[in-house]
Amino acid sequence: MTATVRLQVEVPGADYHRNLISCQVACPVHTDARGYVRALATGRFEEAYLIARGPNPFASICGRVCGAPCEAACRRGKVPRVDADGSFVANDRPISIRALKRFVCDRYGPESRAPGAVLEAVRTYVPTVAADADELAALLRASVSGDVVPANGERIAIIGAGPAGLSAAHDLALLGCQPVVFEAEAVPAGMLALGVPAYRLPRELIAREVAVIQALGVEIRCGVAVGRDSSLARLREEYAAVLIAVGAKSSRSLGLPGERGPGVYGGVDLLRAVSLGESLNLGREVVVLGGGNVAFDVARTVLRQIAFDTARTAARLPGIGRVYLASLETLEEMPADTVEIVEGDEEGIQRLNGWGPVEIERDPHGAVQGVVLRRCLHVYDENRRFAPQFDDAVRRRIPCDTVLLAVGQMTDLAFLADGGADVEQARPGWLKVDPATLATTADDVFVAGDLAHGTRLLIDAVASGKAAARSIYRYVTGRTIAMDALTANITLPRYERERGYEAIRRVPIATTSPAERLAHPHATVECSYTEAEAVREASRCLDCGVTPVFDGTRCVLCGGCVDVCPTQCLKLVSLGSLCCSPALDAAIEGTLATDARLESHSAILKDEDRCIRCAACAMRCPTDAITMERTTFSTLWRNR
Secondary structure (H helix, E strand, C coil), X not given: CCCCCCECCCCCCCCHHHHHCHHHHHCCCCCCHHHHHHHHHCCCHHHHHHHXXXXXXXXXXXXXXXXXXXXXXXXXXXXXXXXXXXXXEEECCCCCHHHHHHHHHHHHCCCCCCHHHHHHHHHCCCCCCCCHHHHHHHHHHHHHHCCCCCCCCCEEEEECCCHHHHHHHHHHHHCCCEEEEEECXXXXXXXXXXXXXXXXXXXXXXXXXXXXXXXXCCEEEECCCECCCECHHHHHHHCCEEEECCCCCEECCCCCCCCCCCCEEEHHHHHHHHHHCCCCCCCCEEEEECCCHHHHHHHHHHHHHHHHHHHHHCCCCCCCCEEEEEECCCCCCCCCCHXXXXXXXXXXXXXXXXXXXXXXXXXXCCCEEEEEEEEEEEEECCCCCEEEEEEEEEEEEEECCEEEECCCEECCCHHHHCCCCCXXXXXXXXXXXXXXXXXXXXXXXXXXXXXXXXXXXXHHXXXXXXXXXXXXXXXXHCCCEEEEEEEEEEECCCCCCCCCHHHCCCCCCCECCHHHHHHCCCCCCECCCCHHHHHHHHCCCCCCCEXXXXXXXXXXXXXXXXXXXXXXXXXXXXXXXXXXXXXXXXXXXXXXXXXXXXXXXXXXEEXXXXXXXXXXXXXXXXXXXXXXXXXXXXXXXXXX
16 A cells, blocks of 8 residues: 655745745844845845845944855755756755845945944935835934834943944944943954954954944943953942943863963964964964864964965975864864865865864973874764764874964953852853843843853844843833834736846855965955946845735636746645645635545645746736735834
8 A cells, every 4th residue: 555645834824924035034133135135136236235234233244254144044045956957956056145245335334434424324214125124224213203212321331342242332322322332452343353364354344343333422442351440340330231242252271181381372362362463472383273163263364474474584495384273073064164164275274174182292391292183983972962982093193383272262251250249150151141131140230242142153243232232221211122023015016037047156256366365464365246246146036025926716726837837846736635734724724615525626835945936927827816926024113
């Protein structure tokens, strides 16, 4: 007997069309990536910038270094590519959303105009197509209209001028507070300025982005360390609330034999020293331990220092100036971004995949002379938990004079000793935090960034800073602020797409040559798209806010839409082949008689991951049962 195959289906609910815009759903601050990519595709470059900037005070920086969860979720990357004979080749590649953001930011962000001009453009922005992206302008309008009553200028202390702290300060200023940011380092922006190498993120760009936030009235006091120049107790006395956004800026140690002593440094410490122009006594044979993005930042920074110093002194000698990167993970398992691995290989990083450190060898005088590694058999267990297993019989020794640890970061909360007795810790170095409000166990102390959720992406830090700002506003005013999205469905009778958009391959992002990169430590690696390249890449966007909508009362189940669908995303099936579920039962109820045989009735299924919004189905339908509709969301802020 042949088993009956039943298909699992989803019945569209209230949020179905919103969730189709997967790039926006994946972004922690819900940037309307679809909105700015489609604006760019039609030549509306300034509007594309304003859409990108709306919810994100670090849009220009994200255009350079964001981890881009929007690209990972992009539906274009799930559309199957087929040969001329119809056979499957591979899935297509996602839209290059981050690079397109950089293109419009380069033209209309703080890179090209003064902070005041940027803010004025945002304040006066009226979207061509209503979208969540007008968040900042909507918040400004809400304060003018009285939908959101501004705070009374309450002073808020923020410890840490990283992306979380500055994002909170940005929104608190918009909400009528007076944020004062305390930064221990000589420059603001935290790890953006001290951890991200200049070849990825120019320092002038950071300064310009921060200047826009300062133009809102945010005060930043650099060189002021809480716990040294002031105390938490004093801040709590003088300010209405305190936000701790110090980040995880200390390198984690491994406790290896020989680890303590000269010649062994934390990777984050190395990046900080280079950013501030401080000197570390680096050798010329360097081993970096770690396999993430920070490890590659460290290795590539060291390689640039070696190459630059050599170019200034003498021709490089054979065997001199090597940088190794040893990671537990195989090449396929490495957590670093693929682009980091590729560019590191191009520049001469010597990867040692599948090896874990055993000890750091030192000579009788205490100088580092090598690292002993052992073969790593498995990094994770069957539940994907970190549980490395090693083969101690397989070892190798790497001669070196410097070791850099890039295996994770830790927080430093020593300043809690004076004034933080009621701020409880979940475990040493990590506070007890309400995940919804980001409040600590002390009523007037809040947390954002790494300290709130662990080390994540830049855009996650921005999101937590903005969430903390709303909680602090609620605490100091007693009023809740909420963002509503008004939804509208608009029929598009003349919907059309760019000719041949479905066949356009992803436009590669140009980079400088390895020789150019190593000629100077600060030479940027990634180039910006040209206008023609940006428009071509943006035209690949499937515009997931648009979708074919089926009117069941008009459909005659002729199957014409199924026949013309180029990606076979539509399927005509019997109701009997579908898995029963409460949602499906509710959808069928009232349509069929209670005793009807499901096998004798049909339905059309749609695979959203295959749909390319080409409208072929709507054009083919003989009864006009299919229309192309755009779902839009406009932002409305109000007190509740």
